[in-house]
Amino acid sequence: MSSALAGFAWLLSLQTVGELLSRGLSLPLPGPVIGMVLLLFALGSARVREPVSRCADFLLSHLSLLFVPVAVGVMAYLPLLRQYGVRLFVVLVVSTWIGLAVTVLVLRIAGPTQDAELR
Numbered sequence: 001m002s003s004a005l006a007g008f009a010w011l012l013s014l015q016t017v018g019e020l021l022s023r024g025l026s027l028p029l030p031g032p033v034i035g036m037v038l039l040l041f042a043l044g045s046a047r048v049r050e051p052v053s054r055c056a057d058f059l060l061s062h063l064s065l066l067f068v069p070v071a072v073g074v075m076a077y078l079p080l081l082r083q084y085g086v087r088l089f090v091v092l093v094v095s096t097w098i099g100l101a102v103t104v105l106v107l108r109i110a111g112p113t114q115d116a117e118l119r
Helices: 003-024 031-042 046-061 063-076 078-118
Strands: none
Touching (some): 031 046, 063 078
């Protein structure tokens, strides 16, 4: 088995183990997140690090191919985007600003108690 395929096998195996742990132990984290944590620890070993590095290089060199389906989807819905594009843009911008404002408010409310504890 080539090294890149071995790296891909490691990635899929760790994601599968993460999914099994998440479902089996009813953890509140998604399986792929647990798999990434497992990968973080596994990358300490050269036996895992080198094949995963080759696989990552291969995937990154072909990353642009992953955007093709998105571009095709945009083209398929181009009439809808022409009709609702401005409204969609406004909703996205406003909702982003609302999310940022709520985050700032929460940090301002929670912040002073943490600052006082640090001093």
